[in-house]
Amino acid sequence: MKFASFTRGGGGVAVGVVDVARGEVLGLAAAAARGGRGAPAFFASMLALIDGGDAALAAAREEAARWPAEAAFALKDVRILAPLPEPRSLRDCLVFEQHLVNAQKQWEAMTGRPPAPIPEAWYQRPGYYKGNRFSVVGPDVDVRWPSYSELMDFELELACVIGKPGRDIAPEDALSHVFGFTIFNDFSARDMQVVERPLGMGAAKSKDFDTGNALGPWIVTTDEIGDPQALRMEARVNGERWGGGTSADMHHSFAAIVSFVSRDETLRGGEVIASGTVPTGCGLELGRFLNPGDVVELEIERIGVLRNRIVRPQRGGN
Amino acid sequence: MKFASFTRGGGGVAVGVVDVARGEVLGLAAAAARGGRGAPAFFASMLALIDGGDAALAAAREEAARWPAEAAFALKDVRILAPLPEPRSLRDCLVFEQHLVNAQKQWEAMTGRPPAPIPEAWYQRPGYYKGNRFSVVGPDVDVRWPSYSELMDFELELACVIGKPGRDIAPEDALSHVFGFTIFNDFSARDMQVVERPLGMGAAKSKDFDTGNALGPWIVTTDEIGDPQALRMEARVNGERWGGGTSADMHHSFAAIVSFVSRDETLRGGEVIASGTVPTGCGLELGRFLNPGDVVELEIERIGVLRNRIVRPQRGGN
Numbered sequence: 001m002k003f004a005s006f007t008r009g010g011g012g013v014a015v016g017v018v019d020v021a022r023g024e025v026l027g028l029a030a031a032a033a034r035g036g037r038g039a040p041a042f043f044a045s046m047l048a049l050i051d052g053g054d055a056a057l058a059a060a061r062e063e064a065a066r067w068p069a070e071a072a073f074a075l076k077d078v079r080i081l082a083p084l085p086e087p088r089s090l091r092d093c094l095v096f097e098q099h100l101v102n103a104q105k106q107w108e109a110m111t112g113r114p115p116a117p118i119p120e121a122w123y124q125r126p127g128y129y130k131g132n133r134f135s136v137v138g139p140d141v142d143v144r145w146p147s148y149s150e151l152m153d154f155e156l157e158l159a160c161v162i163g164k165p166g167r168d169i170a171p172e173d174a175l176s177h178v179f180g181f182t183i184f185n186d187f188s189a190r191d192m193q194v195v196e197r198p199l200g201m202g203a204a205k206s207k208d209f210d211t212g213n214a215l216g217p218w219i220v221t222t223d224e225i226g227d228p229q230a231l232r233m234e235a236r237v238n239g240e241r242w243g244g245g246t247s248a249d250m251h252h253s254f255a256a257i258v259s260f261v262s263r264d265e266t267l268r269g270g271e272v273i274a275s276g277t278v279p280t281g282c283g284l285e286l287g288r289f290l291n292p293g294d295v296v297e298l299e300i301e302r303i304g305v306l307r308n309r310i311v312r313p314q315r316g317g318n
Numbered sequence: 319m320k321f322a323s324f325t326r327g328g329g330g331v332a333v334g335v336v337d338v339a340r341g342e343v344l345g346l347a348a349a350a351a352r353g354g355r356g357a358p359a360f361f362a363s364m365l366a367l368i369d370g371g372d373a374a375l376a377a378a379r380e381e382a383a384r385w386p387a388e389a390a391f392a393l394k395d396v397r398i399l400a401p402l403p404e405p406r407s408l409r410d411c412l413v414f415e416q417h418l419v420n421a422q423k424q425w426e427a428m429t430g431r432p433p434a435p436i437p438e439a440w441y442q443r444p445g446y447y448k449g450n451r452f453s454v455v456g457p458d459v460d461v462r463w464p465s466y467s468e469l470m471d472f473e474l475e476l477a478c479v480i481g482k483p484g485r486d487i488a489p490e491d492a493l494s495h496v497f498g499f500t501i502f503n504d505f506s507a508r509d510m511q512v513v514e515r516p517l518g519m520g521a522a523k524s525k526d527f528d529t530g531n532a533l534g535p536w537i538v539t540t541d542e543i544g545d546p547q548a549l550r551m552e553a554r555v556n557g558e559r560w561g562g563g564t565s566a567d568m569h570h571s572f573a574a575i576v577s578f579v580s581r582d583e584t585l586r587g588g589e590v591i592a593s594g595t596v597p598t599g600c601g602l603e604l605g606r607f608l609n610p611g612d613v614v615e616l617e618i619e620r621i622g623v624l625r626n627r628i629v630r631p632q633r634g635g636n
Contacts, residue, residue, distance in 0.1 A: 089451070089452075116516075119516035119517060121514070121516055125513075127517035129447060129448070129519045129520045130447070130448035133407070134586060135583065146581070146582040147581070147582055148581060167528065195442075198434075199437060199439060199440060200515060201412060201445040201446060201447045201521075203519075204446050205578070205581065205583075209581070263464070263523065264464040264527040265453065265523075265527050265528055
């Protein structure tokens with residue numbers, strides 16, 4: 001199933017199942033409430049649905065099978081929001097080797113410092129930093145160019161959303177803890193990243209600014225995604241293909257990543273873990289950067305398209 | 319005021335005002351509810367109190383002035399919990415120059431790699447990474463030694479808790495956005511840190527494990543703390559002084575840090591931002607590490623003592 005968060009007219013945020021072929025989204029609470037039985041609490045939000053576990057998924061599947069017309073709305077008549085507007089956390093890995101190689105060449109061109117060899121540790125375990133879970137926006141939301149940057153970029157990433165909580169999860173069990181997958185556009189201020197990299201503390205203000213993390217358009221459940229390590233990915237700017245690749249090139253699989261992160265640490269439902277950038281899935285690797293008004297479309301097979309425009313506020317304005 | 323989260327007998331988590339001289343904590347909801355008027359929602363949790371803003375603070379001050387005996391309990395009869403069991407976020411800076419110098423010498427001894435000079439960027443703006451907000455424990459909770467580490471350490475840090483939300487906060491306004499200050503013990507797996515440092519993504523599993531972030535014993539409000547840049551800090555292990563210093567040595571003040579972090583980014587109440595380690599405020603700088611069963615006491619002037627024991631679970635056990 002594809003789960004979306006959406007609003008309609010002036011209404012609140014609803015959770016729905018998307019049927020792309022039909023061009024519709026089914027509001028789960030509305031579907032369950034027809035007949036006056038009231039909607040179960042786990043249809044109240046995406047986090048509630050995730051926390052509702054197998055029972056919530058089964059109930060959603062039942063409503064989707066019925067697809068009552070009075071709770072179904074054309075996708076063009078609703079606004080699709082970030083599927084998880086406030087993830088419980090947002091981890092971002094860096095597990096595509098060629099992205100690292102390509103990016104290091106560009107850092108060298110920008111700073112004059114030769115690239116360090118990829119450390120052996122990179123091959124042995126996934127690294128990650130944590131992003132700002134409050135900066136999440138959904139599809140078609142304008143991303144705000146931060147005032148301190150002149151060099152803005154996007155990053156094409158595949159992200160998993162944890163479902164069933166767990167600790168010390170074995171790699172072979174890890175995907176059973178994943179609720180589903182979505183697209184992540186990790187907007188990045190490259191000039192701030194040049195400043196931050198020598199600090200060795202990971203990305204901070206280069207990634208942390210309001211609206212800087214786009215997620216969506218919806219979450220595709222693990223059973224529907226098929227093999228998450230075999231998805232084509234493509235990035236377009238103003239309709240022009242800039243780059244892309246496949247999740248098959250992840251040196252550490254999502255199963256390995258989830259297992260590693262959960263060592264001695266309890267993962268919660270609604271935590272998001274992203275892959276890092278697919279090779280050529282950002283402007284940096286190509287020596288190209290965004291201009292104000294550019295529209296970035298990220299497409300991942302079996303999920304869909306995440307589209308965002310970047311806008312540059314006037315100085316002193318909002 | 320000093321605000322604590324506490325439990326008593328089998329009861330739920332309450333928010334209280336601590337009077338150290340009296341040796342008592344006043345339960346705010348219980349104090350407000352006596353007389354049958356019911357307790358305001360902002361006394362339901364520390365986050366609710368913080369979100370309640372000036373009105374909540376004024377109401378708490380009023381209850382503390384009355385100090386009704388039937389809502390006051392001896393500190394020895396309650397269990398003090400982490401003041402914020404789930405901060406909205408947990409940022410950790412590194413703003414003490416001498417800590418960086420001392421630590422780099424030890425990294426050199428451990429890895430054979432000579433220390434890099436401190437980058438100019440370090441002096442110009444604070445760097446930070448984000449910790450795991452779910453791994454927070456309070457005073458006197460046993461911290462669990464992660465299975466993947468042989469070299470465990472503590473870190474003595476001063477932390478601020480954001481109160482009033484804001485974005486693009488000027489340094490001169492920044493402390494008015496700080497609800498208060500508490501002590502942070504950032505337990506660290508140094509051998510994992512050796513592995514992670516070359517990745518350049520900041521601390522990950524070296525800091526991320528259940529129970530690894532101790533906060534407490536309570537939050538001292540900004541008006542009571544006086545000058546947050548003039549607090550003596552001391553670390554003791556099993557009663558022996560290992561090191562300490564003063565927050566006066568922070569190269570970037572809390573005002574500067576809060577202002578910097580808020581650039582183009584909205585800070586929420588209940589977000590925690592820590593200073594990083596005071597020089598000699600961890601074992602690494604001294605070439606010493608923790609042993610299972612060690613009791614770490616961190617003391618900061620005007621706040622109190624945060625005490626935690628580190629325990630090493632048997633392999634295969636819980």
